[in-house]
Amino acid sequence: MNNNIILEARHINKYFEQPAKFQVLHNIGFEVKQGEFLSIVGKSGSGKSTLLYILSTMDTAYEGELWIQGEKLSGKKKDQLAKFRNEHLGFVFQFHYLLPEFTALENVMLPALKLKKWSQEVIEQKAHEKLKLLDMDNYAGQLSSRLSGGQQQRVAIARALINEPAIIVADEPTGNLDTGNTSVVFGIFKALSRDFHQTIITVTHDETFAGNSDRIIEMSDGTIIHTQK
Numbered sequence: 001m002n003n004n005i006i007l008e009a010r011h012i013n014k015y016f017e018q019p020a021k022f023q024v025l026h027n028i029g030f031e032v033k034q035g036e037f038l039s040i041v042g043k044s045g046s047g048k049s050t051l052l053y054i055l056s057t058m059d060t061a062y063e064g065e066l067w068i069q070g071e072k073l074s075g076k077k078k079d080q081l082a083k084f085r086n087e088h089l090g091f092v093f094q095f096h097y098l099l100p101e102f103t104a105l106e107n108v109m110l111p112a113l114k115l116k117k118w119s120q121e122v123i124e125q126k127a128h129e130k131l132k133l134l135d136m137d138n139y140a141g142q143l144s145s146r147l148s149g150g151q152q153q154r155v156a157i158a159r160a161l162i163n164e165p166a167i168i169v170a171d172e173p174t175g176n177l178d179t180g181n182t183s184v185v186f187g188i189f190k191a192l193s194r195d196f197h198q199t200i201i202t203v204t205h206d207e208t209f210a211g212n213s214d215r216i217i218e219m220s221d222g223t224i225i226h227t228q229k
């Protein structure tokens with residue numbers, strides 16, 4: 001695999017058995033470069049979330065190969081994949097799933113505390129760094145339930161960054177935000193990929209958001225119909 005390629009999907013087929021067997025993904029193949037900001041778009045039901053679930057190693061029931069950072073992940077056991085995810089992937093969702101009774105800082109620290117790669121002190125310092133990057137360090141001590149929707153999403157992005165993941169996987173990260181906050185989140189992703197070579201793979205319905213990312217993959221009926229720079 002080319003050193004510059006961080007993720008490769010090869011000949012991915014996916015079937016659902018219920019209510020009747022049908023093929024939801026057809027021979028999906030593409031590569032993602034390190035530092036690339038990729039948007040996956042397509043009509044509702046075209047297979048975007050199913051694909052993202054496979055790319056993020058959460059779904060293992062598919063045909064084909066998934067490679068991330070030169071490591072073949074298809075065929076690995078669930079516990080190995082969980083470890084891989086914690087170490088190498090950061091997740092941002094439409095609903096941020098912050099713990100409301102914890103502060104912004106504590107929410108950001110949690111995935112790193114679980115990973116136990118660094119001491120508590122180092123984790124706290126890194127959490128402040130990530131919050132600063134997201135312009136949220138002034139709110140470090142604030143309960144996350146007291147933050148606005150846009151602020152919560154920024155904390156969720158800081159949390160996704162805490163373990164310094166190779167790839168951020170985002171599912172409709174602006175789906176729940178107004179236009180102002182959407183452009184803030186977009187600006188953050190853009191800056192992360194441009195300034196820190198952070199790879200970002202996001203599913204989005206927002207055309208402006210997708211149009212300003214580095215590349216768009218458009219899906220229809222479980223196939224890639226268009227790739228656009």
Ligand SMILES: Nc1ncnc2c1ncn2[C@@H]1O[C@H](COP(=O)(O)OP(=O)(O)OP(=O)(O)O)[C@@H](O)[C@H]1O
Pocket residue numbers: 016017018019024042043044045046047048049050051
């Ligand atoms: N667990 C499941 N079992 C059976 N069919 C499923 C399952 N999950 C999704 N599907 C079907 O697979 C197809 C693709 O769904 P998917 O959620 O990947 O689409 P999507 O492009 O992400 O849609 P949306 O934009 O609405 O989120 C749809 O026809 C959906 O009904």
